Every structure is written in structure tokens, then in C-alpha cells.
Amino acid sequence: MRDRFSCHAPTLPATKQPRSKSLAVTVHDVARVAGVSIITVSRAVTNPDRVSAPTLDRVREAIARTGYVPNLIAGGLRSRRSKLVAAVVPSLTGGVFTETIESLTLALGAHDYHVLLGQAGFTQAGEDKLLDALLGRRPDGIVLTGVMHSHEGRTRLLASGIPVVETWDLTSTPIDMIVGFSHERLGFDVADFLLSRGRKKLGIVSGDDDRARQRNEGFCRAAARGGVRTPQIELVHSPTTHEKGRAGFAALLDKHPDLDGVFCGSDALAMGALTECLVRSIPVPEDISIVGHGDVNFAASLHPPLTTVRIDYDRIGRTAAQFIIDRAEGRTVDNRIVDIGYSIVSRGSA
Amino acid sequence: MRDRFSCHAPTLPATKQPRSKSLAVTVHDVARVAGVSIITVSRAVTNPDRVSAPTLDRVREAIARTGYVPNLIAGGLRSRRSKLVAAVVPSLTGGVFTETIESLTLALGAHDYHVLLGQAGFTQAGEDKLLDALLGRRPDGIVLTGVMHSHEGRTRLLASGIPVVETWDLTSTPIDMIVGFSHERLGFDVADFLLSRGRKKLGIVSGDDDRARQRNEGFCRAAARGGVRTPQIELVHSPTTHEKGRAGFAALLDKHPDLDGVFCGSDALAMGALTECLVRSIPVPEDISIVGHGDVNFAASLHPPLTTVRIDYDRIGRTAAQFIIDRAEGRTVDNRIVDIGYSIVSRGSA
DNA sequence: ATGAAAGCGCTAACAG
DNA sequence: CTGTTAGCGCTTTCAT
Numbered sequence: 206m207r208d209r210f211s212c213h214a215p216t217l218p219a220t221k222q223p224r225s226k227s228l229a230v231t232v233h234d235v236a237r238v239a240g241v242s243i244i245t246v247s248r249a250v251t252n253p254d255r256v257s258a259p260t261l262d263r264v265r266e267a268i269a270r271t272g273y274v275p276n277l278i279a280g281g282l283r284s285r286r287s288k289l290v291a292a293v294v295p296s297l298t299g300g301v302f303t304e305t306i307e308s309l310t311l312a313l314g315a316h317d318y319h320v321l322l323g324q325a326g327f328t329q330a331g332e333d334k335l336l337d338a339l340l341g342r343r344p345d346g347i348v349l350t351g352v353m354h355s356h357e358g359r360t361r362l363l364a365s366g367i368p369v370v371e372t373w374d375l376t377s378t379p380i381d382m383i384v385g386f387s388h389e390r391l392g393f394d395v396a397d398f399l400l401s402r403g404r405k406k407l408g409i410v411s412g413d414d415d416r417a418r419q420r421n422e423g424f425c426r427a428a429a430r431g432g433v434r435t436p437q438i439e440l441v442h443s444p445t446t447h448e449k450g451r452a453g454f455a456a457l458l459d460k461h462p463d464l465d466g467v468f469c470g471s472d473a474l475a476m477g478a479l480t481e482c483l484v485r486s487i488p489v490p491e492d493i494s495i496v497g498h499g500d501v502n503f504a505a506s507l508h509p510p511l512t513t514v515r516i517d518y519d520r521i522g523r524t525a526a527q528f529i530i531d532r533a534e535g536r537t538v539d540n541r542i543v544d545i546g547y548s549i550v551s552r553g554s555a
Numbered sequence: 556m557r558d559r560f561s562c563h564a565p566t567l568p569a570t571k572q573p574r575s576k577s578l579a580v581t582v583h584d585v586a587r588v589a590g591v592s593i594i595t596v597s598r599a600v601t602n603p604d605r606v607s608a609p610t611l612d613r614v615r616e617a618i619a620r621t622g623y624v625p626n627l628i629a630g631g632l633r634s635r636r637s638k639l640v641a642a643v644v645p646s647l648t649g650g651v652f653t654e655t656i657e658s659l660t661l662a663l664g665a666h667d668y669h670v671l672l673g674q675a676g677f678t679q680a681g682e683d684k685l686l687d688a689l690l691g692r693r694p695d696g697i698v699l700t701g702v703m704h705s706h707e708g709r710t711r712l713l714a715s716g717i718p719v720v721e722t723w724d725l726t727s728t729p730i731d732m733i734v735g736f737s738h739e740r741l742g743f744d745v746a747d748f749l750l751s752r753g754r755k756k757l758g759i760v761s762g763d764d765d766r767a768r769q770r771n772e773g774f775c776r777a778a779a780r781g782g783v784r785t786p787q788i789e790l791v792h793s794p795t796t797h798e799k800g801r802a803g804f805a806a807l808l809d810k811h812p813d814l815d816g817v818f819c820g821s822d823a824l825a826m827g828a829l830t831e832c833l834v835r836s837i838p839v840p841e842d843i844s845i846v847g848h849g850d851v852n853f854a855a856s857l858h859p860p861l862t863t864v865r866i867d868y869d870r871i872g873r874t875a876a877q878f879i880i881d882r883a884e885g886r887t888v889d890n891r892i893v894d895i896g897y898s899i900v901s902r903g904s905a
Numbered sequence: 906a907t908g909a910a911a912g913c914g915c916t917a918a919c920a921g
Numbered sequence: 922c923t924g925t926t927a928g929c930g931c932t933t934t935c936a937t
Contacts, residue, residue, distance in 0.1 A: 231914055242924050247916060257922060272714060277691040278632050279914035283929050287628060292672075297657045298852070300650055307647045310674050317688065322642075322672045324660050335664075341627040342669065364622060447853035473853070480858050483833070502648070503797035503823070508830050581930055592908050597932060607906060629930035633913045908937075912928105920925075 230273045239267035250275050281343070290346045290529055291339040293323040293332065295414075299444035300501055301471060302350050305372065308522030309348060316530050318345065327414060327443050329355045340365055346529030348372060351416060354380070368532035370525040374416060375544055382532075384524040384543040388416045391514060391547050392423030395468050395496055398549050400431040404466030404494055407436040410453040410478060411470025412443035420498070424468055436468075437461045445470060450477020458485075465493050466555070472497040472504045475511055479554065494555035509553030520545050580623045589617035600625055631693070640696045640879055641689040643673040643682065645764070649794030650851055651821060652700050655722065658872025659698060666880050668695065677764060677793050679705045690715055696879030698722060701766060704730070718882035720875040724766060725894055732882075734874040734893040738766045741864060741897050742773030745818050745846055748899050750781040754816030754844055757786040760803040760828060761820025762793035770848070774818055786818075787811045795820060800827020808835075815843050816905070822847040822854050825861055829904065844905035859903030870895050 232243040239246065241260060249256045249264040256264070267273075281287040290313055294302040310320045323339055325332040333355055339347065344367060351373035354362075362369050362380050369381040374388065399407060407428055411417040421438060428436050439457040441449040450473060458464060458481070469475035475497030482489045489495055489509055497504060497513035504511040524543055531538050582593040589596065591610060599606045599614035606614070617623075631637040640663055644652040660670045673689055675682035683705055689697065694717060701723035712719050712730055719731040724738065749757060757778055761767040771788060778786050789807040791799040800823055808814060808831070819825035825847030832839050839845055839859055847854060847863035854861040874893055881888050 232916095233914085243914090244916075244925085245923060247914095248923085251916085255922075260922080272711075274687065274690045274715075276632075276693060276914055278628055278637060278693050279929090280916065281929095282626075282628050282632050282931085283914080283916045285929075289671075297647075297653045297660075300653070303647045303650070303653055306672070307674065310647075310672055314674070314685075314688075319688070319692065320672045321639075322656070322660055322670045324657065324664070337624065338664075338667065338669070340624045343626060343628050361622075365624075446856075448856040451856050476853070477856065480856065484858050503826070506798040506801050506827065506830065508834050583930085593930090594909085594932075595907060597930095598907085601932085605906075610906080626930055629913090630932065631913095632915085633930080633932040635913075906937100909935090911932105911934085913930105913932085915929090916927105917929100918925100918927090921923085 230271045231276070232273075234271050235264065235267045235273045238271055239263045247280075251280075285343075286533065287343050287345055288318050289321050289342055289344045290318050290348060290526075291321045291323060291342065291344040292348045292350065293325050293335060293339070294350045295325055295327045296444050297324060299446065299471070299473065301444070301499060302373075304501075304518035305350055305522045305525075308519040309526055310522075312523045312526035313529070316526075318526075318530065318533075329358075333358050333361075336361060340367070343367075345533040346370065348525045348529065349380075351414075368529055370528045372521050372525055375542070377542075379542060382528045382538060382541040382543075384521055384528070384545060386516065386545055386547050387423075388419035389423035389426075391498075392420035392425075392468070393427040394423075394549060395420075395498075395514060396424040396427035396431070396436070398551075399466040399468070399494055399496065399555065400427070400433065402466070402494060402555060405433045406461070406463050406465045407433060408457050408461060408464045408467045409436050409438045409470070410450060410457055410467060410474050411438070411440060412445045412474075413440045414443040417443070417470045420468075420470065437464065441474070445474045447473050447477040447480070450474030451481045452477070454478035454481045466496075467493065468496050468498075470498055472499045472501045472511060472513055474498075475513065475554070476503070476507060479507060479509070479511070490553065490555050496549075496555050500550055504550075505552065507554075512552045512555035513550055515548045515550045517545050517547075580621045581626070582623075584621050585614065585617045585623045588621055589613045601630075635693070636883065637693050637695055638668050639671050639692055639694045640668050640698060640876075641671045641673060641692065641694040642698045642700065643675050643685060643689070644700045645675055645677045646794050647674060649796065649821070649823065651794070651849060652723075654851075654868035655700055655872045655875075658869040659876055660872075662873045662876035663879070666876075668876075668880065668883075679708075683708050683711075686711065690717070693717075695883040696720065698875045698879065699730075701764075718879055720878045722871050722875055725892070727892075729892060732878045732888060732891040732893075734871055734878070734895060736866065736895055736897050737773075738769035739773035739776075741848075742770035742775075742818070743777040744773075744899060745770075745848075745864060746774040746777035746781070746786070748901075749816040749818070749844055749846065749905065750777070750783065752816070752844060752905060755783045756811070756813050756815045757783060758807050758811060758814045758817045759786050759788045759820070760800060760807055760817060760824050761788070761790060762795045762824075763790045764793040767793070767820045770818075770820065787814065791824070795824045797823050797827040797830070800824030801831045802827070804828035804831045816846075817843065818846045818848075820848055822849045822851045822861060822863055825863065825904070826853070826857060829857060829859075829861070840903065840905050846899075846905050850900055854900075855902065857904075862902045862905035863900055865898045865900045867895050867897075 371383040500515035721733040724735040850865035
């Protein structure tokens with residue numbers, strides 16, 4: 206059997222042949238085994254319709270026999286389509302973004318795109334640095350989940366020409382495409398909800414990130430419009446946790462024992478608040494209403510069941526994936542701003 | 556100014572020049588601006604020590620001026636080092652693996668490696684298919700978190716020659732490297748712990764995955780050795796959630812109201828059990844002891860604080876990262892099986 | 906310390 | 922339907 210590198214270096218002495226790499230099965234090997242040209246192998250893999258049935262069979266058999274795994278790095282270099290999508294989250298901990306990442310990964314995977322995961326932390330510097338590193342991979346799309354953007358980051362992203370999807374937020378001036386909801390409006394509606402339940406002494410426990418602040422603003426605006434006193438706010442450092450929820454709620458209650466309605470910036474925080482109520486024997490929702498944010502999987506089965514704001518995480522992920530794929534395949538995305546809204550799920554805690 | 560593609564196609568008419576790509580800044584452009592050769596640019600980026608200080612300065616300025624972002628795809632193709640690590644999890648939901656992924660991503664990121672995220676689901680077919688797709692990216696390492704492996708998958712992985720780290724488990728026959736702990740022993744120790752607290756009527760609520768079964772086996776073995784009756788087991792489908800914990804625990808208790816010690820296969824399940832106890836006014840730990848697994852962030856702040864098994868997630872992630880990096884840089888890993896152990900954290904719930 | 910040549914493995918573009 | 926040629930952007934190897 207002829208050496209498979211013979212086409213490149215037919216006169217090379219046997220000892221100099223680079224046969225070191227174990228999985229160096231390439232299109233050449235498959236082509237030789239199948240008795241076709243390399244481009245036919247390439248087509249059989251990426252575009253089977255363009256190859257006749259018998260040829261396809263032979264190529265497929267050759268692939269199976271050689272154990273060929275197409276090198277997407279090489280293909281991506283030439284075709285300028287990496288089939289890679291960079292997803293940037295502040296943190297995986299906290300559970301807020303995992304569901305979006307999960308559905309994004311799944312939706313992209315169905316189209317042979319893979320997700321490059323980046324954790325930026327909650328700082329701008331972290332995001333910028335990460336973005337730079339990720340850009341080097343020439344992803345076919347970038348999905349930013351709930352991050353703040355520096356001017357430099359925006360510029361760089363814009364200059365790259367890579368489709369960008371911002372998520373978890375809504376602005377009239379997205380970098381490119383965006384799918385999310387208005388945090389300000391959400392906060393407003395939650396306060397309205399509490400007011401409609403007769404609550405008048407409102408409070409907030411939330412993270413200190415940008416989106417939380419927007420929700421808080423909306424909340425306070427509704428409170429003002431409703432004629433009740435200005436809500437008391439207790440901020441904790443993002444990411445939010447059950448523990449911080451307990452501590453934050455406790456601090457809030459110690460300062461303002463008369464509170465009768467508290468909006469928590471995440472379900473984890475709300476769960477912490479519920480725990481604190483349990484410990485202090487404060488009946489919920491009789492003495493105080495607790496509202497969460499996120500409707501994560503434990504919210505409905507808590508005791509009392511948590512009233513919270515439902516976000517369609519899955520739809521965020523799927524929409525972002527669709528945005529990227531559409532653009533990567535050359536289609537134009539006409540509706541680049543998608544408001545997926547939210548809904549207040551009224552359960553036992555409020 | 557001369558067109559930057561002139562070196563390739565000096566006589567090409569202006570209209571045919573492929574100037575479409577906006578971010579098509581390459582080493583050539585930087586080299587021209589800096590007045591050096593392309594290889595010098597390459598070295599300035601990846602190996603600054605091999606370039607003289609003044610040259611380095613000029614190159615760096617040229618990079619800044621052109622906005623050059625090295626194409627890692629191209630570099631990876633030539634150097635055969637993708638600086639990509641594939642991480643495979645069954646699911647991100649459930650929160651069990653997110654912490655490992657988080658620390659893995661961070662530890663790898665510090666060495667300019669990026670994580671390619673794959674979700675295999677809880678089936679073998681899903682894992683095999685995903686593995687194949689991931690292999691095409693020629694990752695420098697593969698981290699398998701808590702998955703079951705098909706024979707075919709093992710073979711393929713072995714044939715690829717790519718460093719593989721299995722995590723979250725321990726076996727004497729790893730594919731390559733492994734960092735985890737013995738689930739069987741852990742289950743045994745938890746039962747022992749409960750027995751030492753005087754509990755005699757034991758039960759289990761757990762997921763139906765492999766590792767959970769191992770823990771359950773160990774648990775039952777310890778129970779048998781302790782001379783108490785065989786533990787009652789209630790399985791729920793993985794991934795585990797708070798809701799399934801409530802339901803599973805309720806079902807278990809309905810069938811066996813005399814239980815006085817329950818081991819839950821995850822903290823989420825345990826939290827569900829605690830909720831159910833709260834609803835049924837069953838005092839914990841007076842009437843029944845609840846032990847979780849994982850010591851996730853809410854465990855300590857629940858009421859009562861959850862007795863659980865602490866796993867050093869972070870160390871799993873960091874060890875896996877170190878394994879991969881060592882191997883990728885050509886170092887030999889002598890200790891390829893790392894047992895990170897676990898510890899039972901005794902809190903209020905047991 | 907710097908450069909020239911070669912080519913990683915694949916696919917776009919154009920034949921036939 | 923199939924093949925030929927060229928080259929993606931970088932780094933290896935070898936030279937200077």
C-alpha cells in the first residue's frame with residue numbers, strides 16, 4: 206500500500222515521513238480508499254446531494270473504515286465559517302443564565318453550531334478582555350447575556366462584523382440584534398401588582414447589577430404613582446444567592462419592620478426571604494408579600510409557592526440561536542429587536 | 556497606500572479585490588505597517604521574548620493601529636494546538652455541574668484555553684453523537700463530567716489521542732485521566748453517619764443516574780452492615796429538582812411513615828424534602844434526619860441548615876484544567892487518578 | 906534576531 | 922457529477 210503522503214513528497218525517504226500523528230486521517234486518506242478525489246469526499250460530508258448515490262456509498266464506507274473525523278478547524282479557516290458561537294455570561298453561578306445557555310446550546314447544536322463559553326464576571330474589564338480572546342476564534346456569532354457594555358467593547362464588536370445578539374435586556378440602540386424584556390417596566394408592573402393587593406409599605410432586595418437597578422427604578426416609579434411611600438431598598442452584591450436573600454431581607458426588615466410587600470431581584474433572593482420569614486414566624490402572605498424574579502424551577506414548589514415573574518428563558522435562547530443562524534446563512538434579519546415580555550405568576554407568597 | 560493584498564495579486568483590477576471582509580486584518584497588514592516580516596509579527600504575538608524590544612514596540616503599535624486580532628483558527632490549524640477544550644455535561648440544569656464548569660472555564664481561561672460546551676443529555680446516544688461533533692474541532696483536551704461511557708465512545712476517544720479527563724467519578728480503569736470521588740463509599744459513609752446518630756429506618760430519594768445508584772448501593776451496604784432494615788428507595792428521573800424532591804420524599808413517606816433518616820441524592824432534592832416536612836409539620840431533625848449531597852450555595856442557609864456532603868467542585872475543575880494543560884504542553888502526568896474525596900458537613904437537618 | 910519557503914486540512918471557484 | 926487549482930492565515934522549519 207502506498208503511503209498516504211506520497212502525493213506530497215513522492216521521493217521522500219521512509220524515515221522522514223511525518224507519520225507521527227495518530228489521528229491524522231484526512232480527506233486524502235478517505236479519497237484514496239474510496240478511489241475518488243478529495244473534493245468529492247468533502248462534498249460527501251458537507252453536501253451529500255451533490256454526490257451520486259454510488260459514490261456517496263463508497264465514500265461513506267471509506268470514512269467508516271478509516272475512522273475519519275472531518276477537521277472543522279481547517280474547513281472553518283477556508284470557508285470562513287467557524288460554526289462556533291461565543292456565549293458570554295457574567296457567571297454561571299446563580300442559575301439565572303444557565304437555562305438560557307442550555308437552550309442556546311441545544312438550539313445551536315441542532316444546526317451543528319457549537320458554543321464557546323465565556324465567563325466575564327460582573328466587571329467591564331473582564332468582559333472586554335474576554336471578548337478580545339473570543340474574537341480570535343472568529344465565531345459566527347456572539348451572544349451576550351446580561352452584560353454591561355463598554356464603549357470600547359461596542360466598537361470592537363461592531364468592527365468585527367460578527368453578528369451580535371444581546372439578551373436579557375432591551376434597548377433602542379442595540380449593537381446589532383437583541384432579545385429580552387424591559388426590566389424597568391417589569392419592576393413597575395410588580396409594584397403595581399403589590400399595590401393592587403393592598404400593599405403599601407414596599408421594599409426591595411436585589412443585586413447591584415445594572416438590570417436590577419432598572420427594575421428597582423420602575424418599581425419605585427410605580428410606587429410613587431400609587432401614592433405610597435418610597436420603597437426601601439437593600440442591595441446585595443451580584444450574583445444573588447439564597448444566603449444573601451436571607452441576610453438582605455433580614456437587614457431590610459430590621460430597619461423597617463412595618464414592610465408589607467417585598468420585591469426580590471431573583472428567586473434565590475426570594476427563597477432566602479421566605480426562609481427568613483419562616484425563622485421569624487412571619488406569616489406569608491398574611492403579614493408580608495414576597496415576589497421573586499425568574500420563576501426558576503423551584504419557585505412553584507416552595508412553601509408557600511412563590512409569586513414571581515416568569516421569563517421565557519428557553520425562548521431567549523432559541524431566538525438568539527435563530528438570529529445567529531439566520532445571519533450566518535446569509536439571511537437578513539428584519540426584526541432585530543424582540544421583546545419576549547414576562548408575566549407575573551401569582552402564587553401563594555403574595 | 557498600497558492595497559494590502561497586492562503581494563498576492565499585484566495586477567488585479569481594483570474591483571476584484573476581496574475587500575469585502577471588514578475584519579480581514581491579517582499578519583500581512585500588521586507586518587506592512589510595522590515594516591517587518593509576517594513571522595516577526597507572529598513571534599511578537601505568541602513569543603515576545605524572541606523579538607528585540609524596539610521591533611516589539613513597532614509591531615505592537617502596528618497591531619493597535621490596525622486593530623489586528625490574531626486568527627486562532629489559522630494558527631491552530633498549523634500548530635495543531637486549538638487551545639480549545641471540550642467540556643461535556645449531561646445538563647446544565649440542576650446546578651450540579653455548573654460549578655465545575657465555572658471553575659474549569661476560569662482555570663483554563665487563565666492559560667488562554669477556551670471551553671467548548673456540550674450538553675449530552677442523560678443518554679449514551681446523546682453523548683456519542685456529541686463527542687463526534689466535538690472531536691471535529693480537534694480540542695486539546697476533553698473533559699467529561701459525570702457521564703456514562705459507551706464502549707464505542709471510549710474507543711473513539713482513545714483513538715483520537717486527545718487527553719481525556721473524566722470527572723465526578725472514580726474508577727480503576729479511566730480512559731485516560733480522572734478526578735473525582737467514590738460515590739459508593741460516599742453513600743456508605745452517609746448511612747454510617749445516620750446510624751451513628753441513632754437512625755434506624757432509612758430511606759433514599761435520588762436521581763436515576765449511574766452515580767446516584769452507586770451512592771445508593773454504598774448506602775444500603777452500610778445499612779446492612781449496621782443491622783438495620785434495607786433502606787427504602789425512591790428514584791426520580793435525573794436531573795433532580797426541588798419539586799421532584801418534594802414529590803419523591805412525599806411518596807416515600809406515604810409508603811413508609813416510620814422513616815427517621817433520608818439521604819437525598821442532591822441538595823435540590825433535600826431542599827424539596829425539607830419543604831415537604833415543613834408542610835406536613837414534621838420537625839427536622841427531631842422526627843427525621845435529612846441529608847443532602849453537594850453542599851451547593853443554599854445548603855447552609857436553609858432552615859434548618861442542611862446536613863450534606865461537601866464536594867470540592869472547584870478543585871475538580873482546577874485539577875481537570877491542570878491535567879489538560881500539562882498534557883497539552885507536553886508534560887507527563889504521573890498521577891492520573893485523583894481522589895478529591897468529600898466530607899459530610901453536619902448541620903441542623905440531621 | 907529576523908526572514909523565506911512550505912504547508913496544516915480543508916473548501917471556493919471554476920472547469921470539464 | 923466530478924476534478925483541478927489555489928489559498929484561507931497562520932506557524933513550522935530551516936536559513937541567514
